[in-house]
Amino acid sequence: MDKKLTLSKPEHVASNGLLDRRYFLKSSAAYLTAGSSMLMGSISHAQRSYPDYMTLPGAPLSGYGHRSVNEDHVQRYISLTRGTTGAGNSRTPLEKLHGIITPNGLHFERHHSGIPDINPDNHQLLIHGLVERPLVFSMENLMKYPMVSRFQYIECSGNSRPNLASEASDLTCGEIHGMISCCEWTGIPLSTLLAETGINPNAKWVLAEGADAAEMGRSIPIEKALDDTLIAIFQNGEAIRPENGYPLRILLPGYEGNISVKWLQRIKLSDVPLMTRDETSKYTDLQKNGTSEMFTLEMGVKSVIVSPSGKQQLGPHGIYEIRGLAWSGAGTITRVEVSADGGASWTDTLLTEPVMRKSLTQFRIPWEWNGQPAILMSRSYDDQGNRQPTRSEFIQNSGLQVNYHNNMIQSWQVNSEGQVQNVYV
Numbered sequence: 360m361d362k363k364l365t366l367s368k369p370e371h372v373a374s375n376g377l378l379d380r381r382y383f384l385k386s387s388a389a390y391l392t393a394g395s396s397m398l399m400g401s402i403s404h405a406q407r408s409y410p411d412y413m414t415l416p417g418a419p420l421s422g423y424g425h426r427s428v429n430e431d432h433v434q435r436y437i438s439l440t441r442g443t444t445g446a447g448n449s450r451t452p453l454e455k456l457h458g459i460i461t462p463n464g465l466h467f468e469r470h471h472s473g474i475p476d477i478n479p480d481n482h483q484l485l486i487h488g489l490v491e492r493p494l495v496f497s498m499e500n501l502m503k504y505p506m507v508s509r510f511q512y513i514e515c516s517g518n519s520r521p522n523l524a525s526e527a528s529d530l531t532c533g534e535i536h537g538m539i540s541c542c543e544w545t546g547i548p549l550s551t552l553l554a555e556t557g558i559n560p561n562a563k564w565v566l567a568e569g570a571d572a573a574e575m576g577r578s579i580p581i582e583k584a585l586d587d588t589l590i591a592i593f594q595n596g597e598a599i600r601p602e603n604g605y606p607l608r609i610l611l612p613g614y615e616g617n618i619s620v621k622w623l624q625r626i627k628l629s630d631v632p633l634m635t636r637d638e639t640s641k642y643t644d645l646q647k648n649g650t651s652e653m654f655t656l657e658m659g660v661k662s663v664i665v666s667p668s669g670k671q672q673l674g675p676h677g678i679y680e681i682r683g684l685a686w687s688g689a690g691t692i693t694r695v696e697v698s699a700d701g702g703a704s705w706t707d708t709l710l711t712e713p714v715m716r717k718s719l720t721q722f723r724i725p726w727e728w729n730g731q732p733a734i735l736m737s738r739s740y741d742d743q744g745n746r747q748p749t750r751s752e753f754i755q756n757s758g759l760q761v762n763y764h765n766n767m768i769q770s771w772q773v774n775s776e777g778q779v780q781n782v783y784v
């Protein structure tokens with residue numbers, strides 16, 4: 360937390376320190392004045408000493424770049440399923456990233472039986488079942504099809520599960536909410552490949568199956584398969600990482616992450632859902648009356664403040680920028696509000712361009728903290744008329760036993776010492 364700035368008199372727009380969302384834009388003159396005096400100080404520093412890297416030639420070039428060793432502490436949070444070698448998840452450290460794109464090395468991972476080591480020369484995609492012509496595609500065949508690129512997030516439906524516990528645990532933003540990541544994915548629309556095989560009119564469901572030891576399979580409604588479903592081959596410009604599905608995965612924007620089957624090897628069209636293990640014993644939502652709902656595929660409208668957030672420590676009193684991420688499986692984010700007083704008063708934040716469908720959207724607002732205790736919250740809205748629920752609304756509708764699809768509002772408590780902690784409101 361090093362965002363303390365000295366600026367002109369701020370205009371308060373909601374209680375407990377929230378400032379006009381355009382304050383930083385309007386105050387750029389004041390901001391520059393403060394900044395330029397710092398700059399002059401360093402120029403007038405006459406007896407300048409030169410570090411080694413300015414007196415000796417630097418490192419050579421490389422075929423594939425790596426981040427600075429000074430950034431090695433930015434890591435995924437790993438949580439291995441007990442008794443297994445490759446099953447578990449690793450979460451994106453959302454609070455340490457800026458912008459909406461997740462670097463490939465920090466994309467969250469969720470494996471049910473580890474990462475298969477696939478040679479693309481031997482890998483094939485079979486499309487069969489209720490089609491006119493069953494076809495097998497090699498990777499070489501697939502590369503010849505016209506491709507599209509889209510910015511989409513993937514969110515595990517088990518994301519934010521820590522907040523379904525009865526007591527709030529003291530965790531970071533990434534530990535609670537980091538089973539979401541967002542990339543530019545490039546690949547072939549599934550509709551293009553289904554146009555090649557032809558579709559029998561009785562086909563209503565599409566099985567996607569992976570080539571991992573878990574042989575993960577999920578059934579996709581045919582409407583979604585023909586809508587925005589992608590056979591993805593590239594992730595942020597390069598081949599998909601092994602942990603994210605190399606050499607290809609299916610990608611269903613806005614749907615729960617589990618259905619975006621990695622290491623995709625088979626697609627089967629059917630008149631009924633295939634009722635696989637992963638859509639019957641798991642990934643069903645236990646209701647309060649003891650029954651379970653199946654095929655609850657779309658992810659809800661959601662947001663989270665990434666800074667300040669859990670386990671962070673504010674610095675000196677002054678003006679901070681609250682920043683966060685919002686998304687909706689139903690469409691596009693239209694509005695994100697923030698509260699600094701535990702939900703008593705709210706004000707609009709500034710959404711950072713680009714704001715895209717089923718992608719992450721960034722929001723920002725300045726906040727003046729002078730040591731007063733605060734509870735920071737954000738709530739998002741989408742273009743399909745959805746609003747993110749409060750914790751009590753979520754519990755009323757779904758209960759805490761539901762296990763998946765937790766999109767309740769996150770509350771971060773800031774105490775008078777500037778310590779930030781996960782709390783329930």
Ligand SMILES: Nc1nc2c(c(=O)[nH]1)N[C@H]1C(S)=C(S)[C@@H](COP(=O)(O)O)O[C@H]1N2
Binds near residue numbers: 468570603617622
């Ligand atoms: N073949 C296969 N596909 C899979 C999984 C898996 O274990 N095997 N995990 C699923 C789950 S539960 C999620 S949330 C996403 C995670 O994608 P990622 O690891 O690229 O973040 O992949 C899905 N696809």
Ligand SMILES: [Mo]
Binds near residue numbers: 617
């Ligand atoms: Mo998942």
